[in-house]
Amino acid sequence: MLLALLTALVYASSLKNGFVSYDDPDYVTNNPHILQGLSWHNVAWALAATEQANWHPLTWISHMADVQFFGLHPVGHHLVNLLLHILNVVLLFLLLKCATRAVYRSAFVAALFAVCPLNVESVAWIAQRKSLLSTLFLLLTLFAYGWYVRHPGISRYLAVIGLFTLGLMAKPMIVMLPLMLILVDYWPLERLSTGRQGLADVEVRRKIIKLVAEKVPLFAFSLASAAVTLYAQKAGGAVGSMAILPLRVRLSNAIYSYVDYLAKALWPTKLAVFYPHPRGSLAEWKVLAAASILVAVSCLARVHRRRKWLVSGWLWYVLTLVPVIGIVQVGMQAMADRYAYVPFVGLFVLAVWAGAELAPTLRISNAVLAIVALTAIGAYSFTSHRQIGYWRDSYTLFSHAVEVTSRNAIAEDNLGATLVSMGRPDMAVRHIEAAIRWMPELSLAHYNYGVILQTQGRLEEAVSEYRTALRYVSDPAEAAREHNNLGSAYDRLGQPAAAVSEFTAAIALNPGEVNSLLGRGEIELSTGKFGAARDDFNAAVRISPSSLALFWLGRTMEDQGDLWAAETEYVAALKIEPNMTEARQQLAVIQARLGNDVSVEKR
Numbered sequence: 272m273l274l275a276l277l278t279a280l281v282y283a284s285s286l287k288n289g290f291v292s293y294d295d296p297d298y299v300t301n302n303p304h305i306l307q308g309l310s311w312h313n314v315a316w317a318l319a320a321t322e323q324a325n326w327h328p329l330t331w332i333s334h335m336a337d338v339q340f341f342g343l344h345p346v347g348h349h350l351v352n353l354l355l356h357i358l359n360v361v362l363l364f365l366l367l368k369c370a371t372r373a374v375y376r377s378a379f380v381a382a383l384f385a386v387c388p389l390n391v392e393s394v395a396w397i398a399q400r401k402s403l404l405s406t407l408f409l410l411l412t413l414f415a416y417g418w419y420v421r422h423p424g425i426s427r428y429l430a431v432i433g434l435f436t437l438g439l440m441a442k443p444m445i446v447m448l449p450l451m452l453i454l455v456d457y458w459p460l461e462r463l464s465t466g467r468q469g470l471a472d473v474e475v476r477r478k479i480i481k482l483v484a485e486k487v488p489l490f491a492f493s494l495a496s497a498a499v500t501l502y503a504q505k506a507g508g509a510v511g512s513m514a515i516l517p518l519r520v521r522l523s524n525a526i527y528s529y530v531d532y533l534a535k536a537l538w539p540t541k542l543a544v545f546y547p548h549p550r551g552s553l554a555e556w557k558v559l560a561a562a563s564i565l566v567a568v569s570c571l572a573r574v575h576r577r578r579k580w581l582v583s584g585w586l587w588y589v590l591t592l593v594p595v596i597g598i599v600q601v602g603m604q605a606m607a608d609r610y611a612y613v614p615f616v617g618l619f620v621l622a623v624w625a626g627a628e629l630a631p632t633l634r635i636s637n638a639v640l641a642i643v644a645l646t647a648i649g650a651y652s653f654t655s656h657r658q659i660g661y662w663r664d665s666y667t668l669f670s671h672a673v674e675v676t677s678r679n680a681i682a683e684d685n686l687g688a689t690l691v692s693m694g695r696p697d698m699a700v701r702h703i704e705a706a707i708r709w710m711p712e713l714s715l716a717h718y719n720y721g722v723i724l725q726t727q728g729r730l731e732e733a734v735s736e737y738r739t740a741l742r743y744v745s746d747p748a749e750a751a752r753e754h755n756n757l758g759s760a761y762d763r764l765g766q767p768a769a770a771v772s773e774f775t776a777a778i779a780l781n782p783g784e785v786n787s788l789l790g791r792g793e794i795e796l797s798t799g800k801f802g803a804a805r806d807d808f809n810a811a812v813r814i815s816p817s818s819l820a821l822f823w824l825g826r827t828m829e830d831q832g833d834l835w836a837a838e839t840e841y842v843a844a845l846k847i848e849p850n851m852t853e854a855r856q857q858l859a860v861i862q863a864r865l866g867n868d869v870s871v872e873k874r
Contacts, residue, residue, distance in 0.1 A: 274364055274378065278357045278385040281652045285353060285395045285659050289345045292665040292689055293544060294398035297323055297748075299334050300343060303783055303815050308339035321503035322748070324601070329440040330401040348397045355403040356394045360385040362410040363616065370417060370459040376627055379644050380619045387615060388539035388654040389532075392608040395662040396544075401442035402612050408438030409445045409613065416452055420460055428488075435489060443500040444613070446493040447590050449486040454586055456482050458579035504601055506747075515712070516600050520551050523558045525596040528606040530561040532592070536611070536618055539654050541675040544668055545682050547709075548597075548605045580624040587617025603681060603710075665689040673702075680710035688719045696723045714744040718753050721760075730760045751781035758790050767794045785811045785820065792823060801831050818848035825857065834861050 290300050299305050304313045304320075309332070317331035333351075341347025360381050367377035384390070393402040412434040419427035438445045456462040463478055527549075535542070572585045591614040597605070630640055661671045666689050672682035687702035700723060706716035721736030737757045744750045758773030774791035777784045792807035808824035811817075825840030841858040844851055 274360050274381050274385060275357050278360050281386050281655050282353050282394055286346050286349050288349060288663050290397060291668055293685055298398040305334045305338055309335045321506055324504040326499045326503045327401050327442055329437060330404060333400055333404060352394050352400060352403060355407060359406050366410055366413055376623050379623050382648050383619045384616060386648060386651040386655050388542060388651060388658050389535060389608040389611040391655050391658040393612045395659050399609050402609050405438045405442035405445050406613055408434050408441060432488060439496040443496045444594050446496050446594055449489040449493055450590050452486055453482055454583045458583040521597050521600055523553050524549060524605055525598055526558055527553055527561045528596060530564050531606060532611055536615060542608055542658055543672040543676050545672055546605045547679045548603055581621060584617040584621030588614045678709045680706040680713050684716040684719060712743045714740045725760055730764050733760050747780045751777040751784045755784055755787045770794060783814050785815050796827055801827055818844040818851050822854045834865055837861055
C-alpha cells in the first residue's frame with residue numbers, strides 16, 4: 272500500500288498532462304481504428320496490423336478500450352498508464368519478496384523502480400502503454416515460473432508460455448525472457464549451483480543443459496516474435512540503413528550507451544524525449560573508457576560470483592538491453608529513457624543487495640541505511656516530478672529536449688511542427704531549418720518545411736521540399752502524407768492531372784489516407800467523373816465519417832440528380848458540424864426543389 276501510495280503521489284501531476292504530438296497521434300488521436308473503440312472488426316485489425324513498425328495487438332486493443340471508456344479525454348489514458356505502473360511496482364515487490372524473503376531490500380528495489388526519473392517516459396507518455404503492458408506480463412510470467420518451479424507440470428508450464436505470449440503481444444522487447452529465466456534459476460531460485468569446479472563439473476553441465484532444454488519452447492516463441500518484429504520494422508522503414516550507420520558505428524554507440532544508462536541511473540539529469548545518434552562522432556577514448564568500465568564490472572561479478580545477486584543483477588541489466596541497444600538500429604536515437612524500464616531492475620537489485628551486505632563491514636547502522644534509502648527515494652521522486660512536468664504538452668516537451676541536448680534534429684523538427692500547429696510558423700522556421708541543417712536526410716523536416724511554404728502560398732518551393740522529403744522517406748505512412756500534400760500543391764497550381772497522380776500514389780501507400788481520397792474526389796467531381804468521385808467519397812466516409820466527406824458525397828449525388836440521397840448526406844454532415852454553412856445552404860436549395868419544409872433540427 273505504501274509503494275502504491277508513493278507511486279500515485281509522484282505521478283499525480285501526470286493526470287493534468289495532455290496528448291503530445293510524438294507518436295500519440297499515430298497510436299491514439301489520429302488512428303481511425305483506435306478512434307472507433309472496441310469492435311470485432313478493430314480487434315481483427317489489431318491482430319494483423321504491423322503499423323508503427325511493430326506487431327503489438329494487445330497494445331492496440333488497450334488503446335481502443337481507453338477510447339471506448341474515456342473518449343479523447345487524456346486524463347483517462349494517463350490514469351490507465353499510472354495504474355499499470357503502480358501494478359508493476361507492487362508486483363515487483365511481491366515477486367522479490369517471495370523469491371528472496373528479504374522484505375526491506377525488495378521494498379527498496381520496488382521504490383526505486385517506482386520513482387526512477389528515467390521511467391517517467393514510459394508512464395507519462397500515453398504511446399508508451401506498450402512498455403507498461405509488456406512489463407506487467409513479464410512480471411506475471413516470472414510469478415508463473417516460480418509457481419511451476421515449485422511443482423513442475425504441463426499446465427503450469429503452459430501458464431508461463433501463455434503469459435509470455437501476451438507480453439510479446441504488447442511489446443517484443445521481452446524476447447530475452449528465456450535467458451532471464453536462466454538468470455532467475457541461478458539467483459534467487461538457486462536451481463543452478465556451480466560449486467568450486469564451476470563449469471568443469473559434469474553435474475553442473477548436466478544441470479545447465481537441462482535448464483536450457485526446459486526453455487526451448489520459450490526460445491521458439493522469442494525467435495518467432497523477433498522474426499515478426501524485424502519484418503514489421505523493415506516494412507515500416509524503421510530499421511536503420513547500414514550505409515548511414517555502419518556496424519562499427521552501431522557497436523561503438525552500443526558500448527557507450529550501456530555506460531551512459533549507468534550514469535543516468537546515478538545522476539538523472541538532462542533527460543530528453545529523444546537523444547540524437549552520434550553516428551561517427553563518438554571519440555574513440557570515450558568508447559574505450561566505456562568498454563573498460565563494462566569489462567571491469569563484469570570481472571568484478573566474476574571474481575565475486577559467490578554473491579549470486581551481483582552476477583544475476585548485472586547480467587539482467589546487460590541482457591535485457593540487448594534488443595534495444597542499437598546493434599539492430601530501429602529509429603534514429605542513440606538511446607531512450609523508456610528502454611531502461613526493465614533493465615534498471617537488475618541495477619537496483621545489485622545496488623540494494625550490495626549496500627545491505629557492505630553495511631555491516633563498514634559498520635553502518637540500520638538507521639543510517641534507512642536515511643540513505645529515503646534520501647535516494649526523495650531525490651528520485653523530486654527529479655521525476657519535475658520530469659513529468661515536461662510532458663505537459665508538445666511545446667514544453669520539445670523545448671526542453673532542444674535545451675538539454677545538442678544538434679537534435681528530431682527535437683528541433685518536432686518543436687517546429689508544434690509551433691506551426693500553434694499558429695506560429697514564423698517561430699517554427701528556424702527550428703525546422705536547424706533540423707535540416709543537422710540532418711539533411713530527415714524526411715519529416717523537409718515535409719514540415721513544405722507545409723509552412725504551402726501555407727505561405729510559395730507553392731513551387733513547397734513542391735521542391737516535398738520532393739526532397741520523398742527522396743529520403745522510408746516510412747510508407749509518411750510517404751503517403753508527402754504525396755498527399757504534393758497533390759494539394761499541384762491542385763492549387765492548376766495542375767489537376769499531376770494532383771490526381773500524387774493523390775493516387777498516396778492512397779496506394781495508405782488506403783486510409785482520407786485527405787487524398789477527398790482531394791482526388793473533388794478533382795474527379797469537377798471534371799464530371801461522378802462515379803469515380805462517388806467511390807472516393809464513399810471510401811472516405813467509411814474510413815472516417817467526417818462532415819467534409821459527407822458534404823462532398825452529397826454534392827456528388829446532387830450533381831448526379833439524386834436529390835433525396837444528397838439531402839440525407841447534407842443532414843448527416845450537419846449533425847456532425849451544425850455550423851457548416853456550405854452544407855446548410857445546399858440543403859436549403861435541395862429542400863426548396865423537393866418542396867420539403869421539414870427542418871434539419873426535426874430530422
